[in-house]
Amino acid sequence: MTNTPLPRSLDPVTNELLPGYLLRLAHRLALPPLDLGHLCGLTTGPIFPARHLVRLDAAQAQEIADICRLHPAEVHALTLAGQAPGYTPLRIDYLGRHQSSVTMANDGWVLTAFSRYCPDCLTDTAQLPGGPVWQGAWRLPHTFLCERHNRLLAWQCPACHAPAFSNGYRSDGRWRPTQLIPAPGQRLNPARCRHRAGSGRASACGQPLDQPTGEHLPRPTPAMTHAHRRLAEAATAGADHEVTSLGQRVSAQSFFNDVRATVSAIRGSWPLACEVFAELGSMDAVTAHVDALRRPHPERTTALGDGRVARTFGHPPADPLPAAALMALTVAILDNPNGHHTLAPLLSALPSTSTAHIRLRQHATHCSPTMTAVLRGVVRLPQKAVGKPALFPQPATHRGRLDPRTIPAVLPEHWTTPLDELDAPRRQLRRDAAIRLVQMATGRSRRSAALYLGIPLGSLHSATVTIRPWQKEPGNAVAYQNALHRVAEIAIADGEGDPRGALGQVTGSP
Numbered sequence: 001m002t003n004t005p006l007p008r009s010l011d012p013v014t015n016e017l018l019p020g021y022l023l024r025l026a027h028r029l030a031l032p033p034l035d036l037g038h039l040c041g042l043t044t045g046p047i048f049p050a051r052h053l054v055r056l057d058a059a060q061a062q063e064i065a066d067i068c069r070l071h072p073a074e075v076h077a078l079t080l081a082g083q084a085p086g087y088t089p090l091r092i093d094y095l096g097r098h099q100s101s102v103t104m105a106n107d108g109w110v111l112t113a114f115s116r117y118c119p120d121c122l123t124d125t126a127q128l129p130g131g132p133v134w135q136g137a138w139r140l141p142h143t144f145l146c147e148r149h150n151r152l153l154a155w156q157c158p159a160c161h162a163p164a165f166s167n168g169y170r171s172d173g174r175w176r177p178t179q180l181i182p183a184p185g186q187r188l189n190p191a192r193c194r195h196r197a198g199s200g201r202a203s204a205c206g207q208p209l210d211q212p213t214g215e216h217l218p219r220p221t222p223a224m225t226h227a228h229r230r231l232a233e234a235a236t237a238g239a240d241h242e243v244t245s246l247g248q249r250v251s252a253q254s255f256f257n258d259v260r261a262t263v264s265a266i267r268g269s270w271p272l273a274c275e276v277f278a279e280l281g282s283m284d285a286v287t288a289h290v291d292a293l294r295r296p297h298p299e300r301t302t303a304l305g306d307g308r309v310a311r312t313f314g315h316p317p318a319d320p321l322p323a324a325a326l327m328a329l330t331v332a333i334l335d336n337p338n339g340h341h342t343l344a345p346l347l348s349a350l351p352s353t354s355t356a357h358i359r360l361r362q363h364a365t366h367c368s369p370t371m372t373a374v375l376r377g378v379v380r381l382p383q384k385a386v387g388k389p390a391l392f393p394q395p396a397t398h399r400g401r402l403d404p405r406t407i408p409a410v411l412p413e414h415w416t417t418p419l420d421e422l423d424a425p426r427r428q429l430r431r432d433a434a435i436r437l438v439q440m441a442t443g444r445s446r447r448s449a450a451l452y453l454g455i456p457l458g459s460l461h462s463a464t465v466t467i468r469p470w471q472k473e474p475g476n477a478v479a480y481q482n483a484l485h486r487v488a489e490i491a492i493a494d495g496e497g498d499p500r501g502a503l504g505q506v507t508g509s510p
Contacts, residue, residue, distance in 0.1 A: 108315025247337025268356025
């Protein structure tokens with residue numbers, strides 16, 4: 001590949017994101033966007049990686065600049081990292097762990113699985129060379145309205161009712177992997193719906209998105225507009241910019257971590273917050289969103305009644321209306337110097353084994369001092385390990401007394417009473433305990449004990465990463481060992497009453 005400049009190019013528009021720029025340029029050159037991606041060195045195959053949304057390395061930016069007749073600074077400004085320097089989920093070291101661009105592209109707190117849009121903004125820019133402009137902020141999860149046109153953003157195509165700027169979802173309801181540009185092999189005006197129903201080879205919908213649809217969305221409330229403005233200002237400000245959260249001036253990083261913690265508390269304890277802030281409006285939209293998330297797992301992993309896929313509790317809502325209502329609630333709490341008094345009952349209502357509770361344990365120490373203090377009073381936070389290491393080797397203390405053939409992968413209920421007394425994720429603790437019981441009986445390694453029980457290695461890893469931080473909390477490692485010994489004695493007593501090992505037949509040899 002040579003860096004031969006294109007015969008014609010375009011100047012980027014302020015706040016335009018890389019996918020929108022490539023769409024306009026490809027439309028002007030009468031090329032499929034994927035072909036333009038090949039020329040710019042963004043892909044070599046049929047997939048258009050979404051990681052380029054987040055950031056570009058210097059070599060990639062220089063190559064795009066050479067091909068498109070741009071300055072590298074203009075190219076970097078087409079990424080989310082360039083447009084939202086204060087939005088901390090876009091940082092490589094977010095929440096104390098290293099993030100790759102691939103990881104960020106699949107994180108619902110970094111960007112949405114598709115782009116929301118304002119039909120009126122698409123109309124206003126329709127006469128620009130190459131066609132309408134897709135704004136970068138529309139891809140951020142906290143951007144849910146257009147202040148210029150005083151309306152909530154759209155996200156569904158008025159014709160196919162699917163997310164208009166997405167790679168779509170399969171017939172079983174699962175999202176296809178996010179791409180930089182949906183349906184990249186098809187030539188379409190930038191303002192056309194690019195969703196593909198059915199197989200990946202299907203044609204895109206092609207419905208114009210910049211025309212009146214007759215929709216009757218509610219207008220944003222003042223609380224929604226205020227929340228949107230607060231979040232946008234924090235995201236676009238410099239890294240040293242400070243904002244107010246719970247009555248204190250804090251960094252933008254701490255503020256967005258407070259936002260994430262508050263969202264988890266609100267959704268995990270819903271509808272408690274609704275009773276406090278009912279006047280903010282659109283609470284029924286949040287209720288519908290939470291109800292969808294609380295459906296059994298098999299229902300959440302298939303298409304819902306309206307063809308959408310419910311996201312997890314860890315991600316903001318896809319639909320701009322519940323997103324707006326939820327963020328209005330969140331900012332209302334964080335704007336109040338006494339907001340920690342509102343958060344305390346919400347946090348107290350979270351079961352210790354809930355997803356929200358577990359996430360708060362992981363994220364709390366990265367929040368503002370006030371948020372960390374209120375969380376510390378309600379949620380047990382991970383601290384430096386004391387006593388035995390969190391992943392101490394499990395000794396074979398019961399070899400010859402405990403028959404491994406009587407240990408099932410799913411422990412009987414009457415065995416788990418000592419475990420249930422511990423404040424730990426219940427399901428993962430029981431799985432970890434079964435593995436450790438085999439180690440106590442045989443001296444096997446964790447991996448070997450899990451395979452002996454028929455536990456997949458993926459489930460072993462899930463139990464390990466969940467139980468590890470819990471064991472680091474003071475006293476938990478010792479309490480867990482004491483509980484395991486009590487469970488082992490129950491198992492021995494049951495085994496003596498059932499010499500055939502009928503309580504739990506497993507395959508393998510001790």
